[in-house]
Amino acid sequence: MRITVLILVSANLIAAAEIRVVVWDEQQPRQKEAYENFLGNAIADHLKTRAGLKVRSVKQNDVNKGIGPDVLDNCDVLIWWGHVRQGQITPADCKPLITHIKAGKLSFMPLHSAHWSTPFMEAMNERTRMDAVKRYPRNKRTPNVFFEYIPPTGRIPPARDSLVTPAF
Template identity: 50%
Template sequence: MNFSQGRRDFVKGSAIVAGANLLTDSSILRASTLSAPPARQIRVIVWDERQPQQKQVYENFLGNQIAEHLRTHPDLSVKSVALDDLDQGLSDESLGNTDVLIWWGHIRQAEVTPETGRRIVARILSGNLSLIALHSAHWSTPFVEAMNERTRQDAERAYRVPGEGKVEITYTPPKPRYQAPSYEARPTPFARVRKFPDGARKIEVRLPNCCFPAYRPDGKPSSVKVLKPDHPIARDVPSAFKVSRTEMYDEPFHVPEPDEVILEERWEPGEWFRSGMVWQLGKGRVFYFRPGHETFPVFKEPIPLRILTNAVRWLASPKSAEPTGPKGS
C-alpha cells in the first residue's frame, strides 16, 4: 500500500567469480575439498489442509505432491504437514527449524487462529522465516496477518513524520471476515485522514480484505507473462507460458502494494491478475503465487513447480541476488 500516492494507479502497475589462483597439486585439491564445510540445506515446511477434493488430481494430496517434487533437489530438506497434525504442524520447534513455509489453505482457513498467524509473522519479521502463499491461501491466517502487518508498517511510515504534529492511527478489519469485495468497492487497504486546527491528525486505516471481486473455477487455461525476467524467481522460466487448467481470479486484489510484481496472468474473456507478488516484511519476505485450485493439476506442471523451487531458494536467502540451486532445476 503506497499511502502517499493512493491506489489510483494500481491497475497500471503491472557466479560467483572463481578465484584467480588455480591449485595444480591434486593432494592440495583433495585436502581443500575434504575440509570445506557442507552447505546447509534449505529447510522447508509444506503446510496443507489436505481436503478430500484434492484426491481427484493429487492421489497423495496437493501438499505432498509439492513436497515430493522439492525433495528431488538435494539442497532442500522438506517436511510435509497438515492441519490435523499435532499443533496443526506448526509447533514452535517446527517453525524454529524452518526457513521457508509453503501454505495451501482453502476451506478451513478459520481453524488457524490469528495468534498462530502472528507467531508466523513474528518469525518473518525477524528474518528467520519466509512465507509462500499459494492460490486460495490468499485468505489463510498467516497471509492475512502478514498483509495486516505490512499495512501497519506502510501507515506508520506514511503518517508518523517527525515535526508534523500529533497522529492517532487506528486499524479497522474488513467485515464480515470472509466476504469477497464487489468491483465497485474501494480497494483495501486505504486510509481516511481527519485534520484538526491544532495540527493533530486522526488516521483510520482499513485493513486489507485479501480477496478480489470474481473467480471462476471452470478449469480454462490462462496465459502468464513474466514481467521481471531477471528476477531469481523467474530463473529458467519462459517469458510467457500457459497454465493448462486453472481457476480464474480477477483484479483488483485487495492487498498492500507489493514491492515487486513478477508474474501477470490473463484469461481469454479479459480477466487478469497479478499472479506472482513479493512483499518485504521486516527482514523476511512473502511471495504470493496465484495459479491453482485443488482439482486442477497445476502442481504437476513443470513451470509452476520450477517457479516454486526458485522461490524457495530465493526466499531462504534474502540477502542474495541469485537463487542458490543449479540452473534448470
Template identity: 35%
Template sequence: MPEIRVTVWGENRHEQVEEHVAKIYPDGMHETIAAGIRENLGEAATVRTVTLDDPEHGLTEEVLAQTDVLTWWGHAAHGEVADEVVERVHRHVLSGMGLVVLHSGHWSKIFGKLMGTTCTLRWRNEHDRELLWTVDPSHPIAQGVPHPIVVDEDEMYGEYFDIPAPDELIFISSFSGGEVFRSGCTWRRGYGKIFYFKPGDQDYPVYHHKDIRRVIANGVQWARSDRPARAVPELLRYDTGEFFEGRSYSGPIE
C-alpha cells in the same frame, strides 16, 4: 550455502472427503508439492510436510525456527487456523522466514495479515485453460520455464485482485473468458520475502505439472533469506555521539 530448510504446510481436507481429489493426490497435495521441490532442488533442500490437523497445525515455535521457507496451501478451513499460530508465523516472516503462498492461500489469515487488504478476487471453476505469461524474464523465479506456461485445466482467478501493489510482478495469467490475473507476485515484509503463485486448484492435477513445480521450487530458493540470523526489525533510541550504538526500546513512554 547450507541446505534450504523447507516446510510445506497443507490444509489436507479435500483429499480426505472428496474421492476425485484423493485420486489426483493420493498422498495429499502437500506431499505432491513437497515432491516437486525435492525433484527440482535435490540435495540443496530438506523438505518436511505438516498439516492443519497436526498439533499446533504443525507450526510450533521449534518447527518455524528450523524453517527457512514455508509454503502454504489452504482453501476450505482458513477459519480453523488458530490465531496464535498465525501470530507466530507472522513474527517469523517479519524476522526473515520466507513464505510461498499458493492458489487459494490468498484468503488465508496469514496472507491477509501480511497484505493488510481483503485479498479477494473474481473466480470461476469451469475447467479453464490457463496461460501464465512471464512479464519479468530476468527474475530468478521465472528461470527454466516456457513462455507461456500452459495449464490445460485450472480454476479461473480474475481481476480485480485486492492486494497491495506487488514489489515485483513476474507472471500474469489469461483464461478462456478473456480474464487476466496477476498470478505471480512478490513482496517484502520486515526481513521476510513473500511469493504468491496462483495455479493449483484441488480439482485438477496442477501440482504434477513440471513447470508449475519448477516455479514453486524457484520461489523457495528466492524467498530464502541471506541474513545470518533471524530477528524482528528493531527500533533503537540513539543519542548524540552514539549514532553507531543504539539502546533497545520496548515501546512508547507511558
C-alpha cells in the same frame, strides 16, 4: 591429507547451505480425488528431488496446526496450500509466523486459494499497519497521529465499488 580436509569442510558448507523448506497442507479429503497422498506431500516429494533443499511436509491436523515453534524455528521457506479449511487457522495461530517473516527468518509462499488463508491475510494486514506507521509517523509536528485498525468482516471479496485499501 589437505584434500580430505578440504572435502570435509566443503561438505559441511554445502550441508549448512541447505534451504529448509516446509510444505503446509490442510489435507482436506477431496484432494485425494486428484492426489493419492495429498497435494502438500506431492509438492514436498517433488522438491525433495532438488539439490540444496531439505524438505518437510506438515498438515493442519499436526500439533499446533503444523505451524508450531518446532516447525517455524527449523524453516527458511514455508509453502502454504489451503483451500477449504482456511478459517480453522486463527490470527493468534499466525502471530509467530508473522514474527518470523518480519524478522527476515522466513519466506512465505502462499499457493492457490491461500489468498484467503489466515497467514496471508495477517501478513498483508501487518504490512499495511507497518506502511501506515512509516508514512505517518508520530513526532513533534504530528503528536496526535494514531491508528485505529478495523479488522475485516471475514473472507469476502470486496464489492466493485469498495474503497481501495489501505486508504491513507
